[in-house]
Amino acid sequence: MTPNKExxxxxxxxxxxxxxxxxxxxxxxxxxxxxxxxxxxxKRMIEEELIQKDKKAxxxxxxxxxxxxxxxxxxxxxxEVFLLEHLGYTSNQLHEEAEVLEHTVSDYFIDQLDHFLxxxxxxxxxxxxxxKDQLLEEQYQDTLEKVTSPGNYRxxxxxxxxxxxxxxxxxxxxxxxxxxxxxxxxxxxxxxxxCKEKTITIPFAIANELYVVAIKDL
Ligand SMILES: [Zn+2]
Numbered sequence: 595m596t597p598n599k600e601x602x603x604x605x606x607x608x609x610x611x612x613x614x615x616x617x618x619x620x621x622x623x624x625x626x627x628x629x630x631x632x633x634x635x636x637k638r639m640i641e642e643e644l645i646q647k648d649k650k651a652x653x654x655x656x657x658x659x660x661x662x663x664x665x666x667x668x669x670x671x672x673x674e675v676f677l678l679e680h681l682g683y684t685s686n687q688l689h690e691e692a693e694v695l696e697h698t699v700s701d702y703f704i705d706q707l708d709h710f711l712x713x714x715x716x717x718x719x720x721x722x723x724x725x726k727d728q729l730l731e732e733q734y735q736d737t738l739e740k741v742t743s744p745g746n747y748r749x750x751x752x753x754x755x756x757x758x759x760x761x762x763x764x765x766x767x768x769x770x771x772x773x774x775x776x777x778x779x780x781x782x783x784x785x786x787x788x789c790k791e792k793t794i795t796i797p798f799a800i801a802n803e804l805y806v807v808a809i810k811d812l
Pocket of ligand 1: 671
């Protein structure tokens with residue numbers, strides 16, 4: 595499937611939450627397309643005032659782009675809640691289906707769905723569902739990678755990529771699990787945690803995809 599404008603918007607948004615400068619190369623890598631393809635799409639998106647190009651920051655979302663991103667996440671995440679709660683999808687199946695549906699359902703459908711579901715605040719991965727016509731502001735923004743001292747934490751949000759979800763399933767770590775950070779090892783670039791009586795090593799690269807809050811007790 596060729597990625598469309600909406601996929602680009604989401605990709606640029608996601609990069610913007612982690613890096614200072616959004617380059618053509620970075621978008622191409624993430625979208626798995628060629629840099630010239632990105633250049634061409636970016637040109638169209640600049641014309642449509644969805645993004646702008648800044649010498650220092652690279653590509654930036656305009657207010658219109660931000661509004662569209664919020665709408666896309668709202669669709670994606672409400673659909674995920676519906677699939678999980680009402681159609682019996684497993685947490686790993688959600689993303690792909692939502693990825694397709696978010697481009698096809700109408701705003702009316704989404705408003706009705708939101709009402710039907712009782713206006714949930716988060717998706718099954720802990721991502722914030724922005725209310726209608728509001729910008730996306732993630733409730734959970736602190737990653738496990740940023741944790742600097744041992745202590746107790748709860749896993750409250752996961753970036754919903756399929757390989758990541760598979761990895762988490764493999765190590766038996768699920769959303770809302772509490773665990774203890776035992777050791778942060780900058781040499782091996784990993785974090786040692788204890789969860790459900792098991793000790794698990796989590797590489798920094800993965801910890802960067804997991805969002806946590808500090809808690810008092812396990
Ligand atoms: Zn999600």
